[in-house]
Amino acid sequence: MGTREELAVFFREIQPKFARLYAKILHDADLTLPQYALLNQLEFLGPVSMTEMSERLQITRPAVTSLVDRLEKKKLLKRVPHPKDRRIILLDILPKAKKMVAGFQTYSLNLLFKAYDQFAPAEHATISRFYATLSKAMDDFLAREKK
Numbered sequence: 001m002g003t004r005e006e007l008a009v010f011f012r013e014i015q016p017k018f019a020r021l022y023a024k025i026l027h028d029a030d031l032t033l034p035q036y037a038l039l040n041q042l043e044f045l046g047p048v049s050m051t052e053m054s055e056r057l058q059i060t061r062p063a064v065t066s067l068v069d070r071l072e073k074k075k076l077l078k079r080v081p082h083p084k085d086r087r088i089i090l091l092d093i094l095p096k097a098k099k100m101v102a103g104f105q106t107y108s109l110n111l112l113f114k115a116y117d118q119f120a121p122a123e124h125a126t127i128s129r130f131y132a133t134l135s136k137a138m139d140d141f142l143a144r145e146k147k
Helices: 003-028 033-045 050-057 061-073 095-116 121-146
Strands: 077-081 089-093
Touching (some): 003 033, 003 095, 033 061, 033 089, 050 061, 050 089, 089 095
Antiparallel strands (some): 077 089
C-alpha cells in the first residue's frame, strides 16, 4: 500500500475516534457539539455579536439564539450590550465555560502531544507544517462553500 493510501486509511480510522472522544467529553459536560463550538469561538475571539457568531458557525440567527438561550441557562455565557451601539447584543463567555473549554483543549492536546513526542525532533517541523497546511485548506474550502 502506498503512502497516500495509508494516510487515507488512517484518516478514516481516526475520524470516528475523534468523534467518540468529543461525544464522551461533551456528554460528560452536558453539552452538544454546536454548544461547544459556540463556546470555543467565544473563548478564541472574545465577545462577538449574534450575527457574527451566526456567520462563523454557518448557522441561522435563530439557531444561535437557541444555543445561546440554553448556554445562558447553564450559566456558561451571557448577553451584554455593545459599548457603542445599544442595538447590538454581544455574547460573552463566563469563567465556568472558559475553564471547561480549556479543559477540553488540554485533554485533546495531551493526546496529540503523546503521539507527536514519539517522532524525532527533526520531524516536528514537518508535522507542524502539515497541520498548518491542513488548516489553511479547510479554511479555503469553507470560504468557497460559504459563497
